[in-house]
Amino acid sequence: MKDKKQYDVIIIGGGPAGTTCATMLSREGHEVLLLEKYKFPRFHIGESITAFGANAFKKLGIYGELKQIGYVKKKGAEFIFQEKSYSAYFNKSFQNESDELPWAFQMARSKLDLLLLENARKSGATILEQHVVKRVLFNGERAIGIEYKDLSKDAINPPLQYAYAKWIVDASGQAGMINKQVENNCYNDFLLNKKLAIFNHWEGDFEITNTDEDVNFKFCIHENRRDWAWYIPIDKNIVSIGVVLSEESIKNRTEGLEGVFYKYAEQLPFISDFLKNPTLKPIDKFRSARDYSYRCKQYYGDGWVLVGDSAGFIDPIFSTGLQIAFSSAFMLVDALHEVLSQKSPNYSKLKAYNRNVNKLYKINSMFVYLYYLSGLEFEKLWSISHMWKYLKWSGLKYPVLFFWYALQIRIASKKQARIWGDEVLFGIIKSQNPLANLLLALSENYERLQNRRAKNVISRNQFLEMEV
Template sequence: MADQPSPHVVVIGGGPAGATVSTLIAQQGYRVTLLEREHFPRYHIGESLIPETYWVLKRLGMLEKMKSSHFVKKFSVQFVSPSGKHSAPFYFHDNKPHECSQTWQIQRSEFDVMMLKNAEEHGVDVHEGVRVLDVIFEGDRAVGVRVKDEAGNPKEIRASVVVDASGQSSMLVNKFKLKVPDPSLNKGALWTYFKGAYRDQGKDEGATVVLSLRDKQGWFWYIPMHDNIVSVGVVADFEYLFNGRTNHEATYFDEMENCPAVKERVSIGEQIAPVKATKDYTYRASQAAGDGWVLVGDAFGFLDPLYSSGVLLALKSGELAADAIIEGLQIGDTSRTQLGKWEPGYVEGMNRMRRLVCEYYDGFNFGEFIRRFPNHRGNVTDLLIGDLFKHELDQVFEDIDSMKTSRSASV
């Protein structure tokens, strides 16, 4: 890491959130240094995009790269009930006839490299294999970071703003004890990959399928990817999946017995990877920013992956934080108020997706709701595509509550 002028912004973490925030700031002519502990490519889960990622990808200059990639095109999502009944697909284009309604099923190791290289192309000073040891504070204000390069050489990098995009192991979240778990969504997941498993044809080939377990304890994701590979994972309550069940492989295939539709789909394929597990799902930081610092992506919060919102939230938080940082640098204000001004609106959108997730776990039936409130088909599709940041969607949840009330009254 050669000596050079101090950056205006230093970003910790090179995943989608870090790449997004750094690219957008660099586009405005500011010096940005991005520090990534690992060397890409590296494995990461979170493979299904939803359509609203389009608009951030467009700002980043990523759209043409995505269009020319070999990633499988995704046009819809479909749900399978505990009894095995398939819903009609939710085709995104039916609700929003625009090219943004086609998205992709990605391999994160490849996508993340594309995003990081794109950041470099826009002028971000990217360093891989660099470990951030600490964030430097003067009083309550972040003023830079202490790092160690691969050769073990220590260095300080001063900056006007420090962005923590380091994921669930966020240094600042741990430092200030900001992490707030979500007891209503205390879930875990087990997943693996199959080659040659069943996939639909034509327009439906790239659809994400959400399949409920027969006993309603959880659900499977089924994500068709390129090279004839399918990502297949089960999500359920932490206690149910992991307490007293120490063999992840055995647990995974036990749950597949509990979901015949998934078992049938993978029966013609071959498992090509060991079963992986994650046990720390939905949480949020109690604040997104402080004087001179900001949290983005999984560092700020993570939401249950039911509706594949992970990459969207990474990109969106990166975009919103970047705009606040750029404005702050322009006016000479890098206070908590300025750097975190995007948080309330972002949290509102995140809460709408969270509410839809909770309704699913409470037995929400998309088909029944649309039959009762056909005027909401477009709004529900908006929620599913990640168009979360508008108040008119709140009427959906008011009508869900009214349906629950009328059902209770009739019992």
């Protein structure tokens, strides 16, 4: 540990967002300190990585290594309804022509996050595991450092220590360290609130095959068309399964986590058939996450920045958490590098970061909301009755624009519509994407209407205190 404890950047949290920032900023020659409260490897949910992940891993220089340790390929998803099923593969248009068909990884986050952390260390960042940040130090409005404890030697009563930096990056995930101190910055996503996910890993006597035809990611949809489950093999004989329940289903629960899990798992034929294998054992305890959709008003302030889940999170239905964490971390590195490299800093890239991240969350959240609204069927998204609903939300403020975007989507070829859809999902949004523009317009107008009624718009801290 350095004596001077003064850095260019201090990063709170060693998840994918934090380690991406640490690796890339260190490579640019900045002095980086990253503190992570756990000793890695540690459990984390979020094992399915979209094809965009491959580009992030290439930039970070770990793609080759991941290919060695990542046994299960993710080539797309199989959507399993009670009465039908179909598979969708990643879109080739995102890759160079010479690349193999796009695929990504499904693997335990304990492995992935460890590799990312070691990569950051190799890049020159100072990484302190089992170091928990207690609070961010402010001088007036300006974030100047952190107060932390080293749990590695004395986990019971370690002394408080201090470190200082020009910029504090909050990558603490759903813990949202800075949002605990900057009041009313983080608010729940009123479109997607009140959900509960219950999950575990199972190991047993079965073998995941990994041929070109296998789509190992299964998305299982409940007959009520609100609840769903993921089935994500993460190794040869290990599968991650989680059920995601809507507000209506949560309300009626009487059992504990495990009981609720099995109750819903039994109602999903693919999952219940799989779980009948007598050799299967849950590896871990049953865990849960709830009310996890939120975003912020400001993604940076004086001396502080939010990235990854600490900035926002959209329902995990499209497995976009990691890809948003990576893509926003790359954007942030670009902006911070510019600010740190100039004598009189120009904040234009940070402002662009703020704008783009905000846009990404709004577009994604509206897409996910419409998908839930359509009973988890993509084909129904653009039905006339749904279009009518969207038009009402558009508030008639921009009806011509709304019709223009909607018309472009309706008359587009299936292939083009798929590219626009994938761009939205993968967070690679080009300004001429009418789907992204439509979703953004709907989101902004819907938010305006909600704000006017002052209904449902409450801070995340308040929201988490409420009984579900």
